Structure formats: C-alpha cells, structure tokens
Amino acid sequence: MSSRLQSDxxxxxxxxxxxxxxxxxxxxxxxxxxxxxxxxAESMQGIIDLRTAHTPPRLExxxxxxxxxxxxxxxxxxxxxxxxxxxxxxxxxxxxVPIDDSFYAxxxxxxxxxxxxxxxxxxxxxxxETRFTTRRGELIGTAIGYSLDVEVAS
Amino acid sequence: xxxxxxxxxxxWASDPFRPSLSSVVRWAAGSDDFTAFHFDPAxxxxxxxxxPVVHGTWKASVLRHQILGWLGDDAYLTEFDVEYRxxxxxxxxxxxxxxxxxxxDAPGLGHHVTGSAQIVASDDSVTTSARFVATVPPTRSDNAxxxxxxxxxxxxxxxxGQVTYRIDVSDVRRFRESLGMExxxxxxxxxxxxxFAALDPVExxxxxxxxxxxxxxxxxxxxxxxxxxxxxxRPFRVGDVVTVTTRYTEVYEKKGSRGTLLFRVRxxxxxxxxxxxxxxxxxxxxxxxxxxxSPAAGGQQR
Numbered sequence: 001m002s003s004r005l006q007s008d009x010x011x012x013x014x015x016x017x018x019x020x021x022x023x024x025x026x027x028x029x030x031x032x033x034x035x036x037x038x039x040x041a042e043s044m045q046g047i048i049d050l051r052t053a054h055t056p057p058r059l060e061x062x063x064x065x066x067x068x069x070x071x072x073x074x075x076x077x078x079x080x081x082x083x084x085x086x087x088x089x090x091x092x093x094x095x096x097v098p099i100d101d102s103f104y105a106x107x108x109x110x111x112x113x114x115x116x117x118x119x120x121x122x123x124x125x126x127x128x129e130t131r132f133t134t135r136r137g138e139l140i141g142t143a144i145g146y147s148l149d150v151e152v153a154s
Numbered sequence: 155x156x157x158x159x160x161x162x163x164x165x166w167a168s169d170p171f172r173p174s175l176s177s178v179v180r181w182a183a184g185s186d187d188f189t190a191f192h193f194d195p196a197x198x199x200x201x202x203x204x205x206p207v208v209h210g211t212w213k214a215s216v217l218r219h220q221i222l223g224w225l226g227d228d229a230y231l232t233e234f235d236v237e238y239r240x241x242x243x244x245x246x247x248x249x250x251x252x253x254x255x256x257x258x259d260a261p262g263l264g265h266h267v268t269g270s271a272q273i274v275a276s277d278d279s280v281t282t283s284a285r286f287v288a289t290v291p292p293t294r295s296d297n298a299x300x301x302x303x304x305x306x307x308x309x310x311x312x313x314x315g316q317v318t319y320r321i322d323v324s325d326v327r328r329f330r331e332s333l334g335m336e337x338x339x340x341x342x343x344x345x346x347x348x349x350f351a352a353l354d355p356v357e358x359x360x361x362x363x364x365x366x367x368x369x370x371x372x373x374x375x376x377x378x379x380x381x382x383x384x385x386x387x388r389p390f391r392v393g394d395v396v397t398v399t400t401r402y403t404e405v406y407e408k409k410g411s412r413g414t415l416l417f418r419v420r421x422x423x424x425x426x427x428x429x430x431x432x433x434x435x436x437x438x439x440x441x442x443x444x445x446x447x448s449p450a451a452g453g454q455q456r
Binding site for chain 1: 168171173176177178179180181183184185186187209210211212214215216218219220222223227230231232233234235236237238359
C-alpha cells in the first residue's frame with residue numbers, strides 16, 4: 001500500500017472489530033480456472049495486449065478479487081460503521097502457481113486498523129488475507145483484500 | 155545475456171480507454187463479483203453514483219497487464235499493491251501511466267524492476283494507484299550453460315542460507331518406517347545415520363537458488379543426486395534443534411555420456427542449539443543437458 005496510507009493507519013483497539021482479528025476460514029482446494037481467466041481477459045479487450053493473458057498464471061489470476069475470495073471462504077464482512085467499500089488489494093507471488101494441480105487456500109482476517117479522515121470521520125480497514133500453498137505445504141504467495149468501513153458525514 | 159534496457163525514470167502512457175458495460179459484466183463473471191452496482195444503473199444511482207461503477211479489481215487487472223505488456227513477454231510480477239482512490243463510472247474515459255523507479259540485479263532471476271502505475275480520469279484526478287515489483291528474466295544462450303550466473307546465484311563460497319529445524323519424534327518415526335525399521339521412538343533417541351539427508355534445506359526447498367536451471371532453453375536429459383558424504387561428531391537425536399548452514403563450494407561442467415553434466419556441490423554444517431557441531435555433509439547434484447540439439451548448434455528443440 002502507499003506510504004501515505006501505511007503511516008496513517010494504526011491498529012484498532014475497538015472491541016467491535018478486534019474480536020474478528022484472527023478468524024480463519026476453512027481450508028479450500030483451488031486450481032487455475034482457465035475459462036474464468038479467459039473471460040476476465042475478454043473484459044479488457046482493446047485495452048491490453050492479450051498476449052499477457054496467456055503467460056503462466058499468477059495469484060492475481062486465481063484470486064483476482066482477494067476480498068471477494070476471502071468472504072466466499074466464509075469469513076464475515078465487518079460492518080460496524082455506515083458504509084463498506086473496497087479499499088484495495090495486494091498480491092505477493094513467491095513461486096509459480098501449479099497449473100495442472102490443485103492447491104490450498106486459507107483465508108483470515110489478519111488485522112484491523114483505523115484512521116480518521118481529513119474531515120474527522122472514522123475509517124476502519126480490515127485485512128482479509130489468503131495464504132496459498134502447494135499440496136506439499138510450500139508457500140505460493142498471499143493475497144490481501146482491504147475492506148474499508150467508514151463513517152458517513154451526518 | 156542481453157543487457158537490460160530498463161532504467162529508473164522511464165515512463166509509459168496508454169491511449170484513452172473506456173470500460174464498457176460488457177467489460178464489467180465479463181469481469182463480474184471472471185472474478186465472481188456480482189455486486190449489482192457494478193452493472194445495474196438503478197442500484198448504482200440509489201447508492202449515489204452517476205452510473206454503474208467499474209470494479210476496482212478490473213482497473214487493477216488492466217494496470218497489471220499493461221505493466222507486463224510493457225516489460226515484455228517473460229516478465230512477471232512478484233509484488234503488486236493497488237488502492238482505489240475514487241470510483242470510476244462505466245463509459246467514462248480513463249487513461250493509465252506507468253513509471254519505473256528502480257532496477258536491481260537479481261542473480262539467477264534476471265532483474266527486479268520496481269515502479270508505480272495509475273489510472274487517471276478525464277479531469278486528471280488519480281482514481282487508482284499501484285506499486286509493483288516485477289522480475290524481468292534475462293535472455294539466455296541456448297548453446298552454453300550459464301556457469302557464471304549460477305555461481306553468483308548460489309553465492310559460491312559464501313553462506314547460501316541458514317535454516318533451523320527441530321527433530322520431532324514423528325520425523326524420526328517416519329524416517330525409520332521408510333527404511334523398514336521397527337520399534338518405538340522416544341525423545342532423546344538417536345536418528346538413523348542417513349537422517350542428515352532429511353535435514354538438507356536444498357532438498358526441502360527451503361533454500362532454492364538455482365531453480366532457474368529448469369527453465370533454460372536447452373534440452374535436459376536427466377539429473378539427480380550425484381554424491382553424499384557425511385561426517386558425524388555425534389548422532390542426531392530426537393529433540394535436537396538443528397541449525398543447518400549451507401554453502402555451495404563448487405559449480406562445474408564436464409562432458410558425460412548423456413550430454414554435458416552440470417555439477418553443484420554443497421556443504422551443510424549441522425549445529426545444535428548451543429552452536430556445537432553435530433555433523434557435516436557434502437552433497438552434489440547433477441543435471442545433464444544436450445547442448446548438441448540446441449537450435450544454435452543446428453539441432454531441434456524436443
């Protein structure tokens with residue numbers, strides 16, 4: 001994330017959200033879905049070089065929306081303030097994604113931090129982190145979806 | 155290897171583009187995000203938007219593919235962070251820019267290229283910003299083994315890595331079972347003499363510095379463990395916390411009956427929790443390559 005946001009957020013001590021930190025989803029077995037990958041690539045036709053859609057898949061191809069991915073795994077969407085919006089995503093690829101084999105995904109609410117906006121409104125950011133490992137337990141990488149929960153100006 | 159052409163300060167800019175309703179519907183299907191305000195005008199309007207809102211992750215994907223399209227076919231992202239600063243409405247004109255902030259040598263992998271990318275609306279406001287680290291592999295020769303690159307990648311002569319393992323009862327029990335040995339295993343028991351192999355960080359992929367050899371444009375004809383030697387001060391025992399320090403001591407090639415053989419020799423020093431030596435092993439691994447059939451040599455790739 002940008003250095004501006006990194007320095008502005010602090011770990012939340014709000015009991016309404018701290019109870020969620022550490023919640024883990026059931027383990028899921030996933031694999032590269034070439035059809036979904038192709039449909040996603042079609043959505044960008046005319047905008048990108050479609051050859052890049054045929055390179056070896058990375059976690060961004062398996063998990064294009066880390067927040068949705070983690071919620072679908074069974075994690076609760078934190079809703080304590082007025083409005084929830086997608087706050088961004090991060091991916092870390094440490095080794096190639098298995099192409100012809102399935103692999104494991106475990107999602108967790110790994111942290112909740114907060115800051116106040118320039119107008120004084122409270123904003124909480126929940127980190128929905130998914131770790132992907134091979135069937136041998138080797139770490140493929142991680143994907144994080146950030147869910148922002150914000151106060152709306154009255 | 156061809157010289158890298160990237161340097162800090164280089165920039166790229168896209169032509170203007172407009173995400174269509176068709177784009178967001180396809181993206182919803184591909185990413186499994188069917189949140190209605192991305193494609194239903196009535197729902198979007200009710201939430202205060204001027205129209206359906208483009209998925210943030212679609213914009214992230216556009217930037218990602220544009221970065222890779224610019225850096226080249228073999229480049230891949232190892233880190234990618236994106237934040238969505240403002241909603242973009244379907245049909246509105248956008249454009250994107252990319253800037254390289256740094257280039258660093260990555261032995262065995264090529265080069266790491268770091269930079270930033272953003273999507274800008276027609277009013278010049280940044281709606282999406284991203285930071286990335288990409289690896290750009292080198293263009294390698296297909297008629298010679300990259301000996302110098304390999305020596306650098308494995309840090310020849312220096313410590314390649316250090317990993318600590320605890321030897322549990324289950325570890326030794328499973329190892330003994332694989333050897334057909336019977337009997338109970340308890341804390342403090344000696345492990346079999348060949349157990350040193352189970353603590354090799356290279357075999358366990360905890361140290362993995364030369365995997366690029368598997369992707370060389372040279373046909374590989376075989377390979378495997380070549381030699382193993384071990385010298386013990388005392389046996390490994392259940393309950394030991396062992397630190398393994400790995401050094402590559404030799405990298406060389408020689409002609410063999412199945413092609414050109416590439417040897418990597420490594421030494422593992424095993425010490426206990428107090429730093430006292432337990433054992434030292436010396437292992438070599440060999441890969442064989444058929445240089446005679448590479449295109450540059452007049453042959454054909456298999």
